[in-house]
Amino acid sequence: MKHFIRILCLLVCMAATGMLKANASPLDSIIPTRGLAIAAPSVQKMDLFLKFIEEELAPGHFNLLILRVDWNYAYKSHPELSDPNPLTLQDVKRIAATCRKHNIRIAPQINLLGHQSWAETTYALLRVYPEFDETPHVDTKNYTGWPNPDGLYCKSYCPLHPDVHKIVFALVDELTDAFETNLFHAGMDEVFYIGDDKCPRCNGRDKAELYAGEVTKIQNHLAQQGKRLMIWGDRLIDGKTTGIGAWEASMNNTYRAIDLIPKEVFICDWHYERPEQTAVYFAMKGFDVATCPWRKPEVALKQVDDMVRFRQNSGKQMRDRFQGIIETVWSGADGFLENYYKPADSSTEISEAATIKKLIETYKTMSK
Ligand SMILES: [Zn+2]
Numbered sequence: 001m002k003h004f005i006r007i008l009c010l011l012v013c014m015a016a017t018g019m020l021k022a023n024a025s026p027l028d029s030i031i032p033t034r035g036l037a038i039a040a041p042s043v044q045k046m047d048l049f050l051k052f053i054e055e056e057l058a059p060g061h062f063n064l065l066i067l068r069v070d071w072n073y074a075y076k077s078h079p080e081l082s083d084p085n086p087l088t089l090q091d092v093k094r095i096a097a098t099c100r101k102h103n104i105r106i107a108p109q110i111n112l113l114g115h116q117s118w119a120e121t122t123y124a125l126l127r128v129y130p131e132f133d134e135t136p137h138v139d140t141k142n143y144t145g146w147p148n149p150d151g152l153y154c155k156s157y158c159p160l161h162p163d164v165h166k167i168v169f170a171l172v173d174e175l176t177d178a179f180e181t182n183l184f185h186a187g188m189d190e191v192f193y194i195g196d197d198k199c200p201r202c203n204g205r206d207k208a209e210l211y212a213g214e215v216t217k218i219q220n221h222l223a224q225q226g227k228r229l230m231i232w233g234d235r236l237i238d239g240k241t242t243g244i245g246a247w248e249a250s251m252n253n254t255y256r257a258i259d260l261i262p263k264e265v266f267i268c269d270w271h272y273e274r275p276e277q278t279a280v281y282f283a284m285k286g287f288d289v290a291t292c293p294w295r296k297p298e299v300a301l302k303q304v305d306d307m308v309r310f311r312q313n314s315g316k317q318m319r320d321r322f323q324g325i326i327e328t329v330w331s332g333a334d335g336f337l338e339n340y341y342k343p344a345d346s347s348t349e350i351s352e353a354a355t356i357k358k359l360i361e362t363y364k365t366m367s368k
Contacts, residue, residue: 027061027367031307033290033324034363035064036356037109037185037268040072041333046091048337050098056340058102060360061367065099066185066230066268066326068109069175071124077170081124092178100180107183107230108175112168113214114191117155119143125157125168132157132164134193134202156193159214160201169221182227186218189232189270192252207253211235212260219262233269233289236261237278244276258285268292268326275302279310283321290326295351297358300327304362327352327359 027034036057041049057065071083073092099106116126116133122140126133134156143152157164176184188211195207202210219229236258239249248271249255263286269278270292282289291307293300303325310322329336329352340353 025061025063025367027363030311030366031304031324031363032320033064033326034062034359035066035290035324035326036062036329037066037068037292037326038329038336039068039333040087040095040108041337042072043085043087043091045334045337046087046094048341049333050094052337052340053095053098053102053104056356056360057104059364060356061363062360063103064105064107064326066107066109067095067179068111068185068187070110073175073178075171075174077174078167080128081167081171083124089178096179096181105183106179106181107185108179108181109185109187110168110171110175111187112157112172112218113159113186113188113211114156114193115154115187115189116157117152122155126155129164129167132161134158134199135196137198138193151192153190153192156191158199158201159194159210159217160199165217165221172218172221173225176222176225176227182225183230183266184222184227185230185268186215187232188215189234190247191235191254192246194252194254208256208260211254212257215257215261215265219265223262223264228264228266230266230268232292233267233278233282236267237281242276242278244271244278248272248276258282263287266290266323270294270328271303272296272299275299275306277306279307279322283310283314283318286321288321288323290323292326292328293355294328294330295355297350297355300325300355300359301362304359325359327356329356 071081072086073082074086074088075082116123117140120140120143138150138152146153172184195202195205195210197203222229234248235250235254237244237249238255239245239251242249267282267287267289269282269289272294279289279291291303293303307322307325311319336352
């Protein structure tokens with residue numbers, strides 16, 4: 001009888017695996033994550049965006065969509081934080097259904113901690129709740145371009161403000177539930193304002209600990225619901241020692257946070273000018289990592305080669321931490337779509353559209 005049950009279990013397991021494999025692509029063992037990170041479209045461009053998923057991303061073997069939603073959603077929990085004319089729940093359900101049909105996972109993104117302003121514009125959270133501002137003495141209206149005397153790139157919220165998480169976690173929960181996903185991307189790149197000398201809560205504290213504390217708090221919150229955090233990797237790389245500098249790495253002493261955050265956090269390691277080999281660093285620290293190109297097809301293809309090679313040359317413990325490639329688009333989704341569908345030959349061009357087309361071509365070739 002015991003033997004019979006064992007065989008039965010084996011058969012059930014095989015059937016389950018078979019069912020999973022029915023949806024799997026042969027690419028999954030070569031390069032498991034093939035993502036695109038892009039802003040959510042406007043309501044007006046929804047149809048074109050869905051067409052792009054259906055006709056480009058899905059046949060191009062993309063299987064992850066990181067969608068920068070931020071304030072472009074009609075939040076029921078905090079309607080005061082929604083931009084005018086935002087995506088509705090119905091819009092989000094259409095995106096979710098299209099992605100589900102093609103086995104594309106979704107990670108909606110709200111920029112947490114940093115990126116709370118851009119140039120002269122302060123975004124919804126600090127506009128509505130100015131008390132969360134890490135640097136209230138800096139007025140975005142005085143922004144004069146980069147560099148500037150205030151060191152203003154983007155505003156941050158204060159991670160130690162006692163009321164900030166109640167609000168942002170309500171948004172995170174609502175958005176991930178709307179997209180019916182267990183992935184959430186919190187951005188957290190290029191945080192220049194952290195542990196400010198004038199912040200009564202943060203001044204004098206260790207910036208790595210402040211950064212790690214915020215990452216840990218968000219990951220722990222998500223984990224309670226069986227969800228997982230993704231972040232950009234730049235704050236975890238030592239910009240001085242590596243020579244990678246202040247943007248793609250950290251020059252404000254946050255990098256030691258790499259040893260302080262939960263290993264479940266998925267790292268999106270962006271490098272746009274050179275195929276830096278930092279994915280190895282993250283994998284050796286125990287993190288799942290994807291390398292993120294931008295608009296140089298030549299760099300992106302080298303990064304694909306590197307990722308494949310890292311996997312081939314690693315033992316089983318390390319191999320699966322090298323998760324793949326996540327292409328990034330930083331122009332607005334609407335403008336990007338317009339460029340993408342322009343008829344001009346863009347095979348040698350430096351652009352987001354050209355890079356995606358090259359990646360699609362590469363994935364198609366690799367899947368044969
Ligand atoms: Zn603070």
